[in-house]
Amino acid sequence: xxxxxLDYNTQREKLQMPEYGREIQKMVDHAASLPTKQERTxxxxxxxxxxxxxxxxxxxxxxxxxxxxxxxxxxxxxQLDIDWPFDVSEAEKIHSKxxxxxxxxxxxxxxxxxxxxEELFEQLKQMPAGPERDELAxxxxxxxxxxxxTWGHGSMDDEKVADDLARYTDGVIQLDLNRFIFEKVTVxxxxxxxxxxxxx
Numbered sequence: 001x002x003x004x005x006l007d008y009n010t011q012r013e014k015l016q017m018p019e020y021g022r023e024i025q026k027m028v029d030h031a032a033s034l035p036t037k038q039e040r041t042x043x044x045x046x047x048x049x050x051x052x053x054x055x056x057x058x059x060x061x062x063x064x065x066x067x068x069x070x071x072x073x074x075x076x077x078x079q080l081d082i083d084w085p086f087d088v089s090e091a092e093k094i095h096s097k098x099x100x101x102x103x104x105x106x107x108x109x110x111x112x113x114x115x116x117x118e119e120l121f122e123q124l125k126q127m128p129a130g131p132e133r134d135e136l137a138x139x140x141x142x143x144x145x146x147x148x149x150t151w152g153h154g155s156m157d158d159e160k161v162a163d164d165l166a167r168y169t170d171g172v173i174q175l176d177l178n179r180f181i182f183e184k185v186t187v188x189x190x191x192x193x194x195x196x197x198x199x200x
Contacts, residue, residue, distance in 0.1 A: 016074050016075045016077065017071050017074060017075050019054070019055065020051055020054050020055070020071070020075070021054065024047065024050060024051060024054065024075070025075060027043075027046075027047050027050070028047060028072065028075045028076050028080070029076075030043070031043040031044050031047060031076070031080060031082075032076050032079055032080045032081075037081060037082060037083065040080065040081060040082045041082040041083050044072060044080065044082050047072060048065075048068050048069065048072060051068050051071065051072065052064075052068060055068075065085075065086065066086045067094075069084065069085065069086045069088055070086075070088055070090075070091035070094060071091075071094070073088040073091045074091050074092070074094070078091075110164070110168070111151075112147055112148065112150075112151035113144060113147050113164075114147065117140065117143060117144060117147065118168070120136065120140045120143075121140075121165075121168040121169050123136065124136060124137060124140065124169045124172060124173050125169050125170055125172050133173075137165070137173045137175070138180075140165065140173075141161055141162070141165055141175060141180070141182065142182060142183045144161045144164065144165065145158070145161050145182055145183075145185055146185055148160065148161065149185050158177055158182060159177065161175070161182075162174075162175040162177055162180075
């Protein structure tokens with residue numbers, strides 16, 4: 001249903017930079033319509049100060065002024081003829097999408113442990129016996145137990161961790177469950193609450 005006099009966003013022209021809002025876009029359009037370059041430049045400088053108040057988080061960037069002028073250039077449809085204080089010829093790179101990250105090329109044997117744990121298995125196999133390897137084995141075992149809690153529906157049996165650690169390190173790491181103490185693990189249940197599993 002259309003009501004006379006009402007102006008809907010769906011009926012308006014699409015904004016180039018929606019984060020600045022329609023009022024700033026109208027100011028940019030007005031600046032582009034001014035008759036002299038001097039008037040357009042002065043107007044653009046005022047608009048930049050207003051844009052800065054709309055996006056204060058940009059001030060944390062070393063090149064935030066460059067970014068604001070790039071945005072202004074894009075909002076004008078690259079038609080604003082002024083004395084640009086920055087080079088805006090590469091402004092369109094703002095909208096370019098990053099290249100997709102490559103997926104791991106090697107198959108992960110135990111997906112619930114993940115690739116990083118598999119890399120730790122390989123590292124443990126190559127390390128000489130000693131306190132450094134013992135500490136890495138302790139940290140790896142505890143992370144494996146946390147992974148089981150996260151992806152194994154709460155199942156995190158100590159014997160399974162010890163068995164997996166021995167198997168995937170080709171028998172190099174053998175946990176003595178009579179002496180080894182796992183860290184406490186907090187499990188998030190399906191209701192969003194937390195239940196704590198105590199040390200065994």
